Each structure stands twice: as C-alpha cells, then as structure tokens.
Amino acid sequence: MKELISPDPPVKRFLTPLFMMNPIREYQDALTRRHFFGRAGVGLAALSTLLSDDLRGDDSIQRNAVGEMSRLPHFVPQARRVIYLFQSGGPSQIDLLDYKPGLKKRLGEEVPTSVYPDERKTTMSNAQSTFATAPSIFAFPRFGESGLRMSELLANTGQFADDLCIIHSMHTQAINHDPAITMMQTGSQIPGRPSIGSWLSYGLGSETAELPAFVAMSSRGSGRAGQPLYDRLWGSGFLPSVYQGVKFRNQGAPVLDIYDPPGVDPSMRRTMLDYLGKLNELKFQDSGDKEIQTRIAQYELAGRMQSSVPELLDFGQESKQTMEMYGPEVDRQGSYAHNCLIARRLAERGVRFIQLFHQGWDQHGSLPKQIRGQCRDTDQPTAALLQDLKSRGMLDDSLVVWGGEFGRTVYSQGLLTRNNYGRDHHGNCFSVWLAGGGIQGGRTYGKTDDYSANVAENGVEVHDLNATILHQLGLDHERLVFPFQGRDFRLTDVRGQVIQEILA
C-alpha cells in the first residue's frame, strides 16, 4: 500500500495573509513559513489567481464540474519529490537503451531516405556524402525478472530494471543543444519560461525551512568538456524569483557566500546578527514597514543556513558501505557520484526538486570510447542512488528521472568503421527512464522503428513527460498556471498528456 501523503495544503498557509492582512500574523508566518526563500507577499497575487476558482466561490468547499476539489495539490500525490538525473549533450539511445538487433546486418548500408524523409538534419552533418548505418557495438543483455534489455554499459543500473520504466518514444522538435535542453527544462525552445523545478516549488512550496525547494547541481565526465549549461535551466522565468533553483556550485563554497569572511568566526557572526536584529527592530518600530520584519527573519535563516549547508555536505556520518556503493569519485566535489549522494541527503531533508546535470554526452565522433567513459562515471552512482533510496524506503515517494535533451542519429557522423563511429543530434526519438514515485517498474513504453530513427508507437512529447512528472506530484499541468503578459502560462504550453499507461 502506498502511503497517502496528506494534502497538507500550502493553500491555507497562503490564504492566511490574504484574508487576514494582519501584520502580526504575517510576521509569524514569515518566521515559520515553510516557504523558504520568500515572503508570501511576493507570490500572493499569483497565488490568488492560481487558487482563484476556490476563492471566488462560497466559503463552503467548492467542487468543480468533475467533482475534484480545486486545491493544491490538485490530487493525491504519488511522489513527494523529484530527483532528475539530467544527462546533458544527448545520450545515444541506440547504444544505451533502445535495443536494435536488426541493425547489425545493415552495418555500413545507407540509411534509406524513407527513414529520413524531410529530416531536420543539423548543418553539422547535412552535407555528408553518405549516411551509413552504424549499429551499436555494445551488447544488450536482459536484466531483472522483467528481462528488460539494456546496454552492457549500464550493468549497474540494470540491476534495478524491475524498478525502471524505459520510454523509447520520446521526441522533440529541437535539434540543437540550447533549444533542446531549454525545451526539456522549460517547455519552450526559446528562453524566458520558468523551469520545471520552479513550477513545482511555485505549486507546492517547500518542505524544509533551511534549504531551498529546488536545488540544481552539475558535474562533468572524465571525457570531453561537454556542452555548456545556463542559469535559465534552473531559473524561474516570469515566476517570482523566489521559486528559482539554487545552484550548488561544484567548486569551492557550494552555496554562494555561505562562509563567513576569513577572520570572522561564528561567535562574531552571532554577535553581529544579534545587533543587526535589534537595530532593524528599532527601524520597524519607527517605520512600520513589514518588509523589515521579513528581512530580520531572512537574516536569521541565513545564519541557520551557514550551519545547515556544511552539515548537509559533510559525509562524515555516512557508512563506509554507503560511500563505497557510490564509487571512488564520491568524495570529489563536482563529480556525478558526489552529487548523487548529495541528492539523497537533500531528499532526506525535504528538498522538493533535485536536479543533477551531467555533461559530456555529445558524442559526434569516437562515440564508443567516449560513451564508455561517461557510463563509467555515471552508471554505478546512479545505481547506488536507487539502492540507497530503496533501502531507506524512499524510492516509493521519490520520482527518479534519467534522460537527456535528445537522442543521436543511427547514421554515422564522420567515418564509420567496425569499432568506431560518431552520431549527430537526433530529435525524432530518444529514450528516458523513470523510476519510483508511482511509476510502473520493469516495463518499457513506446516503440521506435527498426532504425531507432522515428517513433513507431505511442510517441511521447516533452510536454507529456513534464505533465506526467507534475501529475505524480499531485499537480494538474492544465491548472498549474501563472498569469503573465495577459495570459495564463503553463509548463506544458497548450499541450501535454499524462502517460496514464505507465502509472502504477
């Protein structure tokens, strides 16, 4: 039986100031609000719209036409949090998750134009004289009781095959990194929209007082430098900026300016905060501006963060077994393994949306060598994270997502040999997997054609995936809206369908 998470409503919390407009009450709220990064006032207008259908009705609980209560969450959530393991650069579905045994015999054959009709090839390979079929050189053994086929490179993740739902039929319009990753993260190729994590924190608030609701981290593989990331990927777009993800830095102080300046010790900081509080309180007495009280509270919170963040990042209490499970890189700040362990620790502390970005999957040439390196860096830590969550009973209410911004071409970019090939960007089909959080394990969804070049069955748009993620957190993607420039915007624009078939 799944534990039903009580729909412990952020609604009420936000309603209080709206109805009360009472300074004392607001101050208390500001101090106790689980809504970490903000003061309620900021999002108030927006939230009143978000909730407007309730509020405009009578005092009695309103049910809408389909009988649902229009509250947040909109329905009983299956997951409390998301851990999104983003693989940046476009991992090759053909070499990792989309098993195409029939391609072996077509090695070197020209990919038929019927497979690539009017294709949006990138200008990096569109002028090639040949588009030769490049089957994967990697074996695809069966894993788990379900017998899912996965690349030998993902043997550790494969141990959790019975928990995974592999979607083979993802597709996207974008064929270049920037628009594609922006699309995955914000539901639009063109920058300016809020990221999925910020939508979630806007919709659900935070479960922790001392950490942000949305944390992003990045890492680099041991191979090529990888494609750049940008702040907008965890940004809040037009949502109030309290909802933006906080990027944990992968070098030096993890949170910007979290450490006191050299020469200032914690007792001195405490002294300073005490006097600051008193002086600000005097100012409040004089001016009456409630913003001052919020500021007092935020300084106190900052002071608490100065101890809670280092504690979060201190692995001293982790068992030897746990550390070994994540692999040799776990102690190195900025490694994928390190970030996976932080992800678990963040999950334990109530962070709602945890997103890792691992760079280096953009393998235009020498793909076999490079993808081996990428998998060596990521496969064991990914599996360790799943194991760790599972053994702590947290996989059930954590939705784990693994995937990149697009897939790669079946034809070789550059020279094809028996042991070597490259692959260009490919948006028409790619694979992602989901685990935990109310998703059926041990199954696949959607199919591609024999070349892994097009969707053959049950295509999944980016908006569908995002709608499904929101759904598992209890949010209806069509009702999670924010008014901006005169329009109610959604993460899923005007599209998106929850993939009902894969829900447990």
Place this chain on the structure above:
Amino acid sequence: MQFHLALKVVLALSLCQVVIATIRADEDRINFSRDVRPILAAKCWNCHGPDENTRKGDLRLDVRADAEHVLSSETDSVARVVELITASDPGDRMPPISSKKPLTKNEIEILSRWIEQGAPYEGHWAFQSLNRPAIPHVDVPAGGNAIDQFIIARLDAAGLKPSAEADRATMIRRLSLDVTGIPPTITEVDEFEGDQSPDAYEKLINRLLSSPRYGEHMAVPWLDAARYADTDGYQNDRYRYMHVWRDWVVLALNENKPYDEFIVEQLAGDMLPDATLKQQIATGFCRNHRINSEDGSIPQEWHVENVVDRVDTLGTAILGLTFGCARCHDHKYDPMSSKEYYQLFAYFNNVPEWGIGPNNGNSPPFIEVPDSWPNLSAEDDVARAPQPLALHRAREKEKGNGLKRPQAGKKNTVMVMHEMPTPRPTYLLHRGQFNEPDETEVLTPDVPQELGGFSNQHPRNRLELAKWLVHPRHPLTARVAVNRMWQQFFGTGIVKTSENFGLQGELPSHPELLDWLAIQFVESGWDVKALQKLILSSATYRQSSRTTPELDDTDPENRLLARGPRFRLHPFALRDSMLASSGLLVERIGGPPAKPYMPPQIWKSISNNKYEQDTGEQLYRRSVYTFWRRTIPPPTMVNFNSAEREVCVVRKDRTNTPLQALTQMNNITFVEASRFLAERMMRHSDDDAAAIEFGFRQLVARAPDSTEKTLLQDAYQSFLGQFHENKPGALKLMSVGEKPHDETLELARHAALTMTASLMMNLDEAITKE
C-alpha cells in the same frame, strides 16, 4: 445585499486590485471593464473570442454586435448566455467541463446582472486617445502640484489622508538614490539641511538631474528593456561588443534627449535624412537581441527568432503590449490578428543579416566606431555603410559539415540596423514556424488596425513606424513611458502591469492622472527631465514613508499613496551605494565592460569560457558597466532580482531572501567596501563614537539616535574585544579584496570598525530607499 458582500470578496481577491476594487464595490452598477471583461477573457474568449481558428459555434463574445442574439432576452425569458452558464445538466453548461475553467457562482451572478443591465460593452481604455482630464478641486499641501490634486482626490474618496513631508535627511537620500543611484555625501546632507531658502528643494532636484551619475542610473531600466548584454545568449554564449550603444543611452539621458527622438533614433536612426553616426549607433537597440551561434543550427529558423525578438521588444518596451501571442495565432484577448503580427514583423525583416552568428564578435551588419567616440568631430559623426555580409564555411576541415557563418565584427565595431535595397518578402508563418510560410500573400508592413485610429497613417517602413509611435495623439507611447517613470520612483506603476496595457493588463489606479501626465509629457516636447521633476516635486513624492497597521490593512501595496515610497534598492544601486559610501566607487562614464569580483570559476564550472577578472579601477566601476553574460549573469545582481537580459523586461518582482543576506554579509565586494568605509571612519575621528556616527551617516544620511548609538558602540566593543584576542583573524579580514589596507592604522580597531561598517551596511535602512 448578499450579492454585494459576495462581490466585495470577489473583487478584493481579484489580483492586486485589492484597494481599488473594494472601494468601488459599493456601486450598484456592474462595470464592464472592471467586472465583466476579466471573466469573459479568462473563461470565454478562448473559444468565443477574436481568434477565428479556435472559435466554436460561430459565436464571438468580444464584439457586442456579434453577440447581440445571445445577450438580449425575449420578454419573460432569460438571455441565451444566462441559460447556458446556469444549465443544470453539466453536459449543456458553459464553459464546458473539458475547459477546466468553470464559472464560480459569483461570476455567474456578475454576468447575469450585467446582462440584466443591458450588457453594455466598453472600448479598451488604453486604446482610446488621450483626453485632458479635469484636475480635481481639492486642497493640496503647500508646494504641491496638480499630481497631488489627483492623488488627494482619490485618497479623500477612500477616506484616507496623505502623510506629512519626510524630513530633510530622508528627502535628500531618497532623491539622490532615485535620481543618481547613489546616496548623498555627508556634506551634501549638511548643506541641504542648512539651506533655508524657499527653493532649496528645487535646487537639489536640479543639481541631481544634471549630475553625470543621472544617466548611468536612469539607463538601467532601459538597458533591461532593451535586453542589452555583452554576449550572444545561446549555448557557448560568446562575446559581442555593444557597449558603444550602452554609452549612447547614458549620454542621451544625460543630455535629456526628448523621448520622441530617443525612440525614433533607436528604431530608425539609420534611415533619418543625413543620419549622424550617433543616430546610426542608436539603432543598436534593435540588434541587442540574442543571436544563436550553435553548430548545426538552421539559419532560416534563427533569423525568424531575431525578428520576432525585435517585434516583441517594440511591443513590451514602447507600447506596453504583448504581441508575442499573435505570432502563432490571432491574439486571444487583444485585437491583433496573426497577419497583423507579421505585418509588424515586416518592418524589421529587411536587415542584411544571417540567422547564425559568427560565434565570437559582432554579427553583420556592423560598423566601425572611430577611436574618438563619443567626442566625434563633425566629419566623423556621419552614418557609414556597414560591411556587406560575407559568409564562409565554418568547419571546412570536417567533411559533411555544411555550417556557414558570417564574418565577425571586432572590438571596435558596433551592430546597427540597415535596410536591404530590395525588401525581403514577409509571409505569415503558420504556428510561427519558420518553415511554414503562407506564400500566397506577401505582407505589406503596417500597424495593427485597432491602434491606428488616431491617424490615417499607414507607415510602410521602419522610420515611418518610429514616427507613428511618437505621434502626439498616439494612445500608448506616452502613457507607457510615463507609467514606467512612475514605477521607478514609486515602486509600482499607475498601471501595475507596466508590460501590459492590453485587455488582460491591470486597470490604472489613477486613470486621469496617467492621462494628465502623458499629455504634459507630450506637450512639453517629450521632455523627460521636466516630467521627472514634476513628479519629484509633488507633495505625494515628498511624503514620509512611515506606515501604520491601519493604513497597511487598507492599502498594503500603497497604491493610493497615502504615504511615500519605501522599498529595497535595485541591485545595481545597492552595490554602487556601498562602493560610494566606502569611497571605492570610480566615477567615469562609459567604455568597455568591467569585470569585477565574481565567485571563483563562475563561468568555467558550467561552460567553456573563463571569467578573467579585472584588477584595479575596473573592480569599482558602477554596476551598469559590469560585464553581462546572459547565460550566467552576475549572481550577486540576480540574487537581488535584476533582469537577466535574455528578453525585454520592464518589471521585476522584489524578493527578500536569505541568499541576499549571505551576499551582503560575506561577499568579497561588500566586505571590501566595509573595510574601506571603516578606513574612512578612522580617518574621520579617533573617537569611536564619532567614527561610527560618520559611517552611519555615509550610509543612511541621518544621524543615529541615542539607542542606536549605544547598540552600535556595544557591537563595536564586542568586535574589538574579539579582535584584540585574535590578531591573525583581524589580519585575514583586512586581506579580503584586492586593495591593500593601510598598515599604519591600528589593526584591531580597523577590523572591529570593519565589522561595524558591515553591520551598518546590512541594516534594512542602508539598502532601502525610504
């Protein structure tokens, strides 16, 4: 009676209009714009609005004449609309279940009542011509002006009284921060407090308006709107060189260039007869959009995005309209068809450009800027022809790579607008897609019909468009500009949604005042400083910002202005103020962007570029000159809600977070500034109390009261005690930042005063305009 109560609740909750609405809810009569249109727009027009393609049942409810048959009721029966929205069978009811936008009981009540009252429609206020409103007859405080008559009349109606004038120290600090972005010096405060002449306040405004710091401060909102940055904004996000354009803005504001010229030159300076080089440089405004240089990109696709960005920026920055919706379909709310969108698009589609950038450097068309800029001789100040577009294979060594790039403009160039001799044909793009043009019709450039009512002009090129925008009878340009100035000084515009004056935008809190100001503005010859002076001279602006629980209950957002504005500084002004108070600020206008302190590896940690921090003077330039990398903007600025400069932004929320506290307490810029404020304090006096008071006044202008003095002294003594015990710690603190400390100063005292200065810089008051 019950209905009235319910209506009050509805209106009180309807977005941000809390005060305005509750006060007017006593009226019996349903007001179309205020009560009805928001419901129709939110719940009905999606299927029964201006967009023909999504219209259902051949019914539109946005035009009275087309809805007549469903709005009027035969004798003894209800109108069809009422029948449908109250149908008991959910299958018959409107809006349908599938829309997930059910009407609430109160909405049904409002609509029914409106129909009972004859279902009158109103044109949208912002599209109506400016009409000079009568100035209300009310008493205003001595020295007040017409603005106050509008404000006080509205306060009277709400049963509120204006606040008393703020004291002099508060006033000079408020004005200095608002006009120049940095606080006054102690000498300036003393002088103003001692000036008993009746025109002391006016002299102060005049002095500040003519300060060179004015343009640097006032440029910031315009740079945000113009999405000015020093990089291209996509993927590798390489350099571009547009600082010459940025300097043009600073200088234009300083010399008080009339707003109409300001707009015309930026949109079409290149097309003016006998255009000067400066006018040509001004058109960089239209080239500040991002440019994609990513390998593999399709040039036609990204060319469309460039032009779209120009159109959308024109909409938001100048007209306060959200054109973007009409890119893919007829606008759902505003009267703008998709075709009209692409007719606007056509004005900006004739640039000899390539959809992909050079991947480092300026994209054609660009021109070289003489070394003498901005002090151009008459011969130099002449527009020049840009280098023609020249494409080359970008990856010639990679067989099969067909990528072509244009030549790159070097550091001594700036991107400008230019017209191709033969216009590029513009088509409507289905769903906004570059590869789905409707080639059955080449579109002629034109302005949206609904906005053109004030004249019979049909501008056919960019220059004509620019002139049409600043036509004295244009309904939007002046209103939008005036509103943004108001927003800058009062924190919220008269129209709160300063980016949207369309049907879904918020109604003005003081419609008559907005129109009166707009008319003043136009009639003054679009004189920006004169309008600002008018606002800054008003008694409304000069009120104390103190509030009371009662006032906060009635008007929490201070929309009615029963008190003066009080809000946290813009991040640029915040940093600049700290640098100014510490004496570190370098006051020099213009030049290439500066690279001040940033977190270690700020760029390298997630991208392929390396941030090479400047040294010396460039560390202490005003924030308007800070290098702006779009994909990784300076985190200390973004933490405090600066615009990201990816797209045009004219309004940002203002948050209050623990990350801001961490920055102010621990960030190298702020710690170094507190070191140097401490040094100034020490040089000012050997007496600790006097030194602390000096530092306090540098930051907040006024002197501390006795309780504050005691608290600050106590804090200082505590710091001093700790540093006496910990000299190495004191020395470490003295080494934060690049600029060495004066070793002749007593170490423990310097360190303790540094902590005291830091404490004072972290005061709410120090980062707040009040």
